[in-house]
Amino acid sequence: MITSTSDLLNIQQQHLPLIEARLGREEAAGEHQILVCAGTGCSSSGSHGLREELKKQVEAHQLQEKVKIIKTGCFGFCKLGPIAVVYPEGIFYCRVRKEDAAALVKGLASGQVITRLLYRDPATGHQPRRMEEIHFFQAQHRIALRNCGLINPEDINEYIARDGYQALAEALTRRPEEIIAAISASGLRGRGGAGFPTGRKWELMAAAPGRPRYVVCNADEGDPGAFMDRSILEGDPHSVLEGMAIAGYATGARQGYVYVRAEYPIAVDRLERAIRQARRAGLLGDNIFGTGFSFNIEIRLGAGAFVCGEETALLRSIEGRRGEPRPRPPYPAQAGLWGKPTVVNNVETLANVPVIIRKGAEWYASFGTKGSKGTKVFSLAGSINNTGLIEVPMGTTLREIIFGIGGGIPGGKKFKAVQTGGPSGGCLPEEMLDTPVDYEALTAAGSIMGSGGLIVMDESDCMVDIARFYLEFSQDESCGRCTPCRVGTKRLLEILKRITSGEGTMDDLKLLEDLSHDVKEASLCGLGQTAPNPILSTLRYFRHEYEAHVRDKYCPAGVCRNLTRRPVLH
Incomplete structure (x- = not known):
């Protein structure tokens, strides 16, 4: 029972050496800790089996007193799971399978690094050994995520x-x-x-x-x-x-x-x-x-x-x-x-x-911008090389997040848009990449901060279909209590479906925009008030795609099945 700060201090002093070794501040002679991610992403990739096999190998080599296997939360580099980090050296291993456990444990005594399990920078081919040497981590400042991937969340x-x-x-x-x-x-x-x-x-x-x-x-x-x-x-x-x-x-x-x-x-x-x-x-x-x-x-x-x-x-x-x-x-x-x-x-x-x-x-x-202090956690998903979880100071630009930390677009494809704020947010184009990520700047750009989801889209995505997807989600999730949201989102979805199926008219574009504003202004809660954001932002930045769907009966991205033929040139 902890009844005073001195009790906290005693516990801290007992367990701090383990943490200090993970931070590179202390090293116990001949002892190792292997931290294995036990977050949802790595768990779905087999990290539980990896932990169990590591324990078996430790026992087989009679290293129970010198090697500890510890589960942690998410490191953030979700694309590379399962992740294991060996301390006190801080060696960062990725895509580790249970078949690799024997070599990993065997290499501890000799100090051997398993090169094939190291992260390889796709741009330079460089293989850094420690997390701190990987730009994905270097560019972050973790406050809310300060302990994720560092401590055992069950202790x-x-x-x-x-x-x-x-x-x-x-x-x-x-x-x-x-x-x-x-x-x-x-x-x-x-x-x-x-x-x-x-x-x-x-x-x-x-x-x-x-x-x-x-x-x-x-x-x-x-x-x-x-x-x-x-x-x-x-x-x-x-x-x-x-x-x-x-x-x-x-x-x-x-x-x-x-x-x-x-x-x-x-x-x-x-x-x-x-x-x-x-x-x-x-x-x-x-x-x-x-x-x-x-x-x-x-x-x-x-x-x-x-x-x-x-x-x-x-x-x-x-x-x-x-x-x-x-x-x-x-x-x-x-x-x-x-x-x-x-x-x-x-x-x-x-x-x-x-x-x-x-x-x-x-x-x-001291972190962030004048109106948006501190840091913000984002999840990076979609057409981006480094999918995962990051935390950066408010005011970091979309360009740095997507092309710096996120590693850019895979497959040599061209960036098209980023959706911020989830289904309640907006889609921002390439010319908005230097927008600082804070509440005011994103709102001015026609989007919102939201809870922190960032979904990146490339040239193969159809922005009209993207708007339809998010509106369909919001319409399905509407509780139905207020008429503007219950009926308005249904009408908006009907218009978008007409456009993506090749039955839209130019009058639909005006109706789509006017009705979106009506739903925003009249809905009872934030779901209805923000549901039209994907429509309004794509109309603002990608109106030419809507016009191609309506006027030319053509989907530039080749996504909408009924609109894949080339437009007739006049």
Whole structure:
């Protein structure tokens, strides 16, 4: 049972050497650690079998006292899984199969590096040995992802060794209003998509009358191609729990809920383990650190409705009702769960909170731009060489993310567009590649930050069909409560289907644009208000493709089946 900061310090000192060896700061003579990714991506590629085979080889060579096999969360370089990193040397191996385990363990004693398992830079052919030497990692700055790929997410002691729960202990020595002021001064904004100032949200709830009050973690990540929150929960669940407890203290809440998708079994399992461990340690529950502050956390599983990512629909779902949004005000901070004050923050937002308390608001605000502070986690997917998970300072350009960190477009194809913000975002063309990634710049360009999904498209993608795909998703996920979204998205989809099947007219283009604006302005919640974004952005930047579909009955990308013939030249 942890009752004081000295107890935390004792645990930290016991387990820190293992972590320090992974950071290259300490080396135990003759000892090795093999960290194997156990995130969803690597698990689907066979990392569990790899871990088991490594353990067998360690036992066969009687190296149990000198070699430790440790599971971790996502390293981020998802395309290269399964990933294994050997410490203290820090050798980064990728696409490791269980058949490679024998050679890997055998090479530890002799210091032999298995060259065929090293990452090879596709541009230069260079094979760096360490993660820090690979540009994909060099260009990042990890705050929310600080522990992912570094610690065992199922061991609370490893989290504590990385200053875990120190921020909670420190927060409990300060007044709640001081904590809120620090979060406000940091410039942290909601990472779930809307970008509302986190400190302001906490301030509104702290000032609202009524008891009890609640803290809710929104882990209902439903954007196609998005896996940021899932990876944080899989790789560092305690950072989210600690952030929730700090939020509870600051706002006067004693109960928290994590609303997470049931389709995330690894994340759910690690959350459940983390909550049990924190309770046993006295870091959740009654009288935390002997201060009289009590806070508990429970998990609620979502059934996969995209609309439940909207906070009022999410709260209704927790209450056991149909997940439908409601008009605001009142806002959840004033009247949320069961009509009581409730603060709703997403996973990434909460993962930043302990670091801000530990390192200070000024430190955090030193990253990013004037209106968008800190860093942002993105998932890179689509037509890009380096698919995976990254974290960069706000203000990093799309060009650096896609062609620097992401490694550009595979197969020598030409970049065409990038979709930011998932189905609620927009498609930005090549001339917008130097746009800095922050809330204001993306909105001005006709897109949004969203939760952080970046899907890259090349010359083989049809932008009209892309708009149809995203609109079909949004229309299918509409809860149907308000007419503009329920009916409007259906009409928009009908128009897009006419255009992609060769039956569209020039009048359809005007109707498509006008109706998109109507749906945006009249819909009840964020799903309907942003559903037309893919249409409006593609009309803005790729109108010539729409005109080719309508006027020439021709799909330039050759995607739409009925429109693949060449246009007649006049």
